[in-house]
Amino acid sequence: MSSSGIEPESPDLVCQLDNVQGVVDALTSVRWKKQQHAVLELSEHGIVLIVEETACIQAKVYLQRELFVKYEYSAEGRPRFGVSLGLFVDCLNTFSVQGHSSAIEICYPGPDMQLLLKSVESSDSCTYAEIRTRIPDTISWDYNFEPAGSTPLSFTVKSAALKEAIDDLEWPGSSIYLILQPSPPSVTFRGEGHGDLQIDFMCHANTDLLVAFHCDRQVSHRYKYKFLRATTSNIPSSVIRDNRGSKLTIGRGGMLKVQHLVSVAKPAIPHPHVDSSGYQQPSRIAYIEFFVKPEVDDDDNANDT
Numbered sequence: 001m002s003s004s005g006i007e008p009e010s011p012d013l014v015c016q017l018d019n020v021q022g023v024v025d026a027l028t029s030v031r032w033k034k035q036q037h038a039v040l041e042l043s044e045h046g047i048v049l050i051v052e053e054t055a056c057i058q059a060k061v062y063l064q065r066e067l068f069v070k071y072e073y074s075a076e077g078r079p080r081f082g083v084s085l086g087l088f089v090d091c092l093n094t095f096s097v098q099g100h101s102s103a104i105e106i107c108y109p110g111p112d113m114q115l116l117l118k119s120v121e122s123s124d125s126c127t128y129a130e131i132r133t134r135i136p137d138t139i140s141w142d143y144n145f146e147p148a149g150s151t152p153l154s155f156t157v158k159s160a161a162l163k164e165a166i167d168d169l170e171w172p173g174s175s176i177y178l179i180l181q182p183s184p185p186s187v188t189f190r191g192e193g194h195g196d197l198q199i200d201f202m203c204h205a206n207t208d209l210l211v212a213f214h215c216d217r218q219v220s221h222r223y224k225y226k227f228l229r230a231t232t233s234n235i236p237s238s239v240i241r242d243n244r245g246s247k248l249t250i251g252r253g254g255m256l257k258v259q260h261l262v263s264v265a266k267p268a269i270p271h272p273h274v275d276s277s278g279y280q281q282p283s284r285i286a287y288i289e290f291f292v293k294p295e296v297d298d299d300d301n302a303n304d305t
Contacts, residue, residue, distance in 0.1 A: 011107050012075035013042050015068045016120060018103045020096040022264030023063065025236035026286035027089050029260060030059035032230035038085040039136040040115075042108065043078045046071075051085055055293065057227040062287040067264045069103070081108070082136035083115060091129045095119055109133070145291060146252040153180055153219055154249040155187050156212040157201060159260060160240045162248075163232040165189055165199045174225045175295055180250065181218040191225070211245045221254035221294040231258040231290040238263055254294035262286045 017023060030051050041048045046065040052058040065071040095104045095117065107116040115131040147153075169176055169191035179188040185203035187210065190196065201210045232246075239262060247259040265284040 010074055011109060012073070012079050013047075014070070014072045014105065014107050015047075015065075016070035016103060016105045017067075017264075018069045019264050019266045020092055020102045020104055022067075022238075022262065022286065024089060024092050024096055025238055026061050026063070026262040026264065026288060027085065027092070029234045029236060029262060029288050030061055030290070031085055031089060031234055032057075032059075034086065036085040037082055037137065038088065039080055039082050041078050041080045042073065042075060044073045049085075053227070056224070057230060057293070058291045059230075060289045062289070063264075064287075067284055067286065070105075079108070080136050081113070081115070081133040083131055083133055087131060088115075091117060091131055094129065095127060145249075145255055145257055148219070148250055148252050149216070151216040152214045152249060153251075154212070154214050154247060155180070155201075155210060156245045156247045157187070158209050158211065159232070159235055159244050159246045161201075161209045162246050163235050163240070165201075166229055166232050168199065169197055169225065170229070171197075171225065175222045176225050176228050177220055177222050178228075178248075178250070178256065179218070179220045180215045182215045185213050185215065187213070212247075219250060219254075221250060221256070223256060223292055223294055227292050228256075231292065235260060236262055254296070256290075256292040256294065258290040258292070260288040262288060 027049060030049070036051050039050045041050065044065070046067075047063040049061040049063070050058065065073075092104075095102050102119065103121045105118045105120050107118070108114075110116045110130060113133050115133055117129040117131070119125075119127040166176075166189070169189055171191055174191055177188070177190040177192070179190065180186075181188075187201040187203075188198060190198045203210055203213045235246075239260060242263070244261055249257045249259075251257060263284060264286050
């Protein structure tokens with residue numbers, strides 16, 4: 001609370017978005033359970049939201065400053081604060097009107113360290129929301145994603161096909177093997193539970209689904225199904241509809257990185273970042289990254305073969 005005659009400190013960040021729904025889609029994609037705490041990190045480059053399940057899975061949403069129509073940043077360093085992810089998404093949803101691209105202003109911190117949201121489009125009415133923040137939890141593990149070798153072990157597959165494949169592999173408490181092999185070039189998801197189920201993406205036979213493939217040796221790693229499913233369970237319908245691709249990369253020690261791209265461009269309205277052919281430049285894209293740790297046996301069965 002400021003004393004009389006003392007000017008309140010200016011906020012660290014004041015920014016405006018012209019498409020709330022796009023940000024709701026991006027944040028929802030990392031909401032894999034009902035109760036989740038998130039850490040927001042602010043910088044001159046944009047906003048990063050981080051969620052995790054201790055030592056198992058971590059997800060990040062990158063909202064680069066270029067996707068904001070206004071981004072005024074005055075903090076020193078990189079302020080971080082914690083919020084309830086569900087509450088944050090629900091509040092943003094109150095500003096999103098179906099079929100209409102709503103614009104809002106986001107400000108931090110408020111007088112009591114709140115995250116402040118305000119509608120900015122209507123001159124007749126204004127909607128406000130305050131979200132209580134908290135001292136953020138320490139991010140419990142450093143994913144430290146490193147390449148598994150000189151040649152990247154990665155593939156890009158249509159997001160809809162990836163989601164369908166992982167959904168089809170569901171068995172409660174099961175594990176999923178992810179196998180890449182260079183000859184014949186293919187990606188295999190194999191589930192083991194009350195039986196075996198295998199889904200193959202053959203590089204030459206599925207060129208419409210498997211967009212890119214890089215692998216110079218066979219590798220096999222096992223992941224807990226519930227964490228693998230978390231990487232695709234809430235992919236926005238816009239990503240499925242636009243037939244976008246998702247990139248999966250296996251790093252050192254079997255760390256799996258899954259990347260999605262979510263549009264935050266205003267729908268059906270020409271934008272300077274979108275050319276006449278519909279190509280959307282990266283500044284109108286939110287980047288989503290998941291990092292999933294592999295299951296490793298004592299006998300180290302999950303190592304590269």
